[in-house]
Amino acid sequence: MLKRVFIVLSLLFISGCSLWPLSGERVPFYQVETPKPYDDVLIDLDVAIAEHNFRITAHSRVGKVIRERGAENFPEFDTIQFCNLTLAKTMLEISPPAIGFMPCNIVTYQLDGKTIIKTHLLPEDNDNQALNEFAQQMNPQLRQIVDFAAKP
Secondary structure (H helix, E strand, O other): OHHHHHHHHHHHHHHHOOOOOOOOOOOOEEEEEEOOOHHHHHHHHHHHHHHOOOEEEEEEOHHHHHHHOOOOOOOOEEEEEEEOHHHHHHHHHHOHHHHHHOOEEEEEEEEOOEEEEEEEOOOOOOOOHHHHHHHHHHHHHHHHHHHHHHOO
């Protein structure tokens, strides 16, 4: 009996640690690979982000910092965060819990001789129709930013 209680409690604990929130929300990703040089991708991301009227709020050069700390051959890993305060205000008025999707974030890294560019998209299948419509307007912009940076 004690064994069964332990198993049930363990299963409940493990399910509570799942990647998907209980509300059914999920975070879709959009990813593109390119043979384009890594630094060129970063430059083009800056350009594309600005052209879509976003401002970069943070850029973490994780791979570079790890190399500077002694790991000579460590590959490139970067995260770029960006935001448009007008769009952010609109989204938060629609759904305050949507703060979890802010700021917009793009990650880049090297793998097997390619540069990977990845961003999270806003879920378009929420119970909140206004948030779905907002996401349907935002996600194409996020894809366009990634696609521009990947284009040779």
